[in-house]
Amino acid sequence: xxxxxxxxxxxxxxxxxxxxLGDGQWSELISIARAESLIGSLAHRLRGLDLPDRVQAIFDxxxxxxxxxxxxxxxxxxxxxxxxxxxxxxxxxxxxTAYVAAGLAAGVGRSIGDLDILVAKDKLPLVEEALLDxxxxxxxxxxxxxxxxxxxxxxxxxxIHRERDQMIDVxxxxxxxxxxxMPDPQKMLEDAVELADGLFIMAPVDMTCHCVAHVxxxxxxxxxxxxxxxxxxxxxxFSAHNVQFWQQLEQRAQRxxxxxxxxxxxxxxxxxxxxxxxxxxxxxxxIRDRLTLHRLTARDGYxxxxxxxxxxxxxxxSHWLRMPPMMLAKHLWTKFRRP
Amino acid sequence: xxAMHHIDIEVGPARFRVASAWRQAxxxxxxxxxxxxxxxxxxxxxxxxxxxxKPWRKFIRPSVHISGDFWLPDAAPLPLQQHLLAAEMGxxxxxxxxxxxxxxxxxxxxxxxxxxxxxxxxSGSGKSTLSAMLGENGWRxxxxxxxLLCLDSGMIQPFPxxxxxxxxxxxxxxxxxxxxxxxxxxxxxxxGDIQHLQPQQAAVETMDVLAKPALLLFPRFGxxxxxxxxxxxxxxxxxTQASTNYVALGETGFRALTRFVDEVPVKAxxxxxxxxxxxxxxxLWAELR
Numbered sequence: 001x002x003x004x005x006x007x008x009x010x011x012x013x014x015x016x017x018x019x020x021l022g023d024g025q026w027s028e029l030i031s032i033a034r035a036e037s038l039i040g041s042l043a044h045r046l047r048g049l050d051l052p053d054r055v056q057a058i059f060d061x062x063x064x065x066x067x068x069x070x071x072x073x074x075x076x077x078x079x080x081x082x083x084x085x086x087x088x089x090x091x092x093x094x095x096x097t098a099y100v101a102a103g104l105a106a107g108v109g110r111s112i113g114d115l116d117i118l119v120a121k122d123k124l125p126l127v128e129e130a131l132l133d134x135x136x137x138x139x140x141x142x143x144x145x146x147x148x149x150x151x152x153x154x155x156x157x158x159x160i161h162r163e164r165d166q167m168i169d170v171x172x173x174x175x176x177x178x179x180x181x182m183p184d185p186q187k188m189l190e191d192a193v194e195l196a197d198g199l200f201i202m203a204p205v206d207m208t209c210h211c212v213a214h215v216x217x218x219x220x221x222x223x224x225x226x227x228x229x230x231x232x233x234x235x236x237x238f239s240a241h242n243v244q245f246w247q248q249l250e251q252r253a254q255r256x257x258x259x260x261x262x263x264x265x266x267x268x269x270x271x272x273x274x275x276x277x278x279x280x281x282x283x284x285x286x287i288r289d290r291l292t293l294h295r296l297t298a299r300d301g302y303x304x305x306x307x308x309x310x311x312x313x314x315x316x317x318s319h320w321l322r323m324p325p326m327m328l329a330k331h332l333w334t335k336f337r338r339p
Numbered sequence: 340x341x342a343m344h345h346i347d348i349e350v351g352p353a354r355f356r357v358a359s360a361w362r363q364a365x366x367x368x369x370x371x372x373x374x375x376x377x378x379x380x381x382x383x384x385x386x387x388x389x390x391x392x393k394p395w396r397k398f399i400r401p402s403v404h405i406s407g408d409f410w411l412p413d414a415a416p417l418p419l420q421q422h423l424l425a426a427e428m429g430x431x432x433x434x435x436x437x438x439x440x441x442x443x444x445x446x447x448x449x450x451x452x453x454x455x456x457x458x459x460x461x462s463g464s465g466k467s468t469l470s471a472m473l474g475e476n477g478w479r480x481x482x483x484x485x486x487l488l489c490l491d492s493g494m495i496q497p498f499p500x501x502x503x504x505x506x507x508x509x510x511x512x513x514x515x516x517x518x519x520x521x522x523x524x525x526x527x528x529x530x531g532d533i534q535h536l537q538p539q540q541a542a543v544e545t546m547d548v549l550a551k552p553a554l555l556l557f558p559r560f561g562x563x564x565x566x567x568x569x570x571x572x573x574x575x576x577x578x579t580q581a582s583t584n585y586v587a588l589g590e591t592g593f594r595a596l597t598r599f600v601d602e603v604p605v606k607a608x609x610x611x612x613x614x615x616x617x618x619x620x621x622x623l624w625a626e627l628r
Contacts, residue, residue: 058384
């Protein structure tokens with residue numbers, strides 16, 4: 001039995017490594033890849049290799065399935081564009097939808113759930129109204145949650161389209177307002193790059209910072225392997241096209257108060273996927289990195305999450321990062337007392 | 340992490356690794372699926388996981404949480420006595436959410452003369468029971484839950500998993516079939532009483548033999564015997580609702596389904612008893628050219 005997610009990381013990093021897998025290990029690897037939402041990326045990565053027939057069929061399915069996911073994501077993005085046509089200001093696509101809209105390597109085979117967009121904070125009331133007019137509605141109309149989102153979060157409460165059943169998250173910045181770093185969404189909007197159809201994506205440095213904020217500064221590393229695979233894809237492609245990329249990234253990360261996080265993500269990505277990063281960046285806290293890798297690979301050959309204690313530590317950390325202690329206590333108390 | 344036991348099960352074109360925290364439950368599955376092909380290489384399409392809802396629930400009021408490669412966030416746990424149902428639901432979930440090599444129709448199917456009869460309808464329509472009965476009366480049983488429509492050829496691929504008999508169908512089938520082909524009786528499940536029935540050996544041995552769809556019925560149990568024609572658009576819409584992966588297949592699914600609706604004759608069939616239904620089916624079948 002495979003004991004953790006290392007074979008998945010190895011396969012992404014070095015496709016030839018799968019030649020060592022036995023039949024049963026293939027089944028385990030596939031369960032792990034599905035659980036980590038990396039089956040599509042893996043399928044693309046292993047294209048052209050000589051694989052067992054049943055495995056090849058599973059990967060062919062994954063490739064087909066993600067092709068449809070891609071089409072749907074682009075369609076959904078276009079729906080939002082039409083809904084927001086008369087709202088002044090940029091609509092910036094985020095995460096997976098942005099990667100596929102821009103044709104980036106990080107988008108190839110990537111799973112995409114909700115549509116995430118970034119708009120200017122002062123346009124939120126108009127955006128909200130336009131989306132409600134166009135058929136989106138609130139997912140969970142709960143007064144506490146609603147108020148919480150509006151006062152402390154970086155996005156509106158989630159909305160879902162009543163006919164297409166697709167969710168949209170409308171962001172006005174990239175981290176909860178209660179988190180310590182204060183990124184500069186204004187700069188992200190200013191520098192956003194227009195695509196042919198009138199939608200925008202973030203500039204490469206901002207896109208990378210957002211990817212990092214998402215995985216390192218706002219969460220418990222669940223789905224971390226996928227998010228760091230995104231990071232690997234983004235920085236590898238951006239730095240290949242722009243020799244100044246790392247330097248610009250450093251400056252921009254500083255501005256968003258995310259430099260430490262960006263460097264840490266780079267170190268982890270380097271350790272996991274062999275990402276080429278600037279030499280002086282590869283220094284990190286060994287203990288912290290080892291603990292994080294232990295967390296990131298916590299999955300067994302049945303696709304189950306393992307290492308409960310390690311995961312708990314990161315879960316607590318995620319709440320700690322998200323809000324100050326007294327506020328956290330109040331929040332958890334309210335949540336606890338609710339039926 | 341608690342230990343898991345697993346068994347690989349092959350049904351038609353799909354292979355499942357059913358893993359459970361309870362060894363005994365795996366051996367029940369092993370026994371009931373004993374006459375299915377052995378999976379020697381441990382290479383499967385899907386993993387199903389059956390685990391205690393909370394660690395202590397392995398022993399105290401044990402309850403089975405269903406998950407796997409594909410899962411739904413709000414699946415309610417089942418008591419351990421209903422482990423076989425949990426396994427069935429786990430396998431269904433993998434097919435419904437994960438299978439893309441066929442258009443999945445929520446329908447039963449049987450075969451005669453190389454041609455397939457499909458029956459679809461809401462739960463309680465009797466489609467599953469009718470397929471089980473016909474399977475004992477001269478037809479080859481192809482599946483009681485999913486009919487797999489080949490995307491290119493339009494043929495039906497058998498998926499003859501254990502037949503999941505419910506409520507009144509249980510005594511009815513016990514009259515027809517020897518006791519050693521039944522699993523344990525599961526009482527008081529969310530779907531009422533359930534008992535699993537092994538398909539005939541021949542149906543399992545020929546589970547890779549396809550059949551051309553020749554007739555689709557929408558049976559409805561509990562109404563006076565009657566046959567009605569249905570409009571193509573109604574048939575199409577009802578089949579999109581009866582398909583678990585029609586949307587996920589995109590244009591491929593649309594093509595396969597429109598072709599099916601164009602080529603296969605359809606009747607809505609009301610009936611009061613199994614005998615009445617069989618007589619109606621025999622007559623319809625004889626009238627097919």
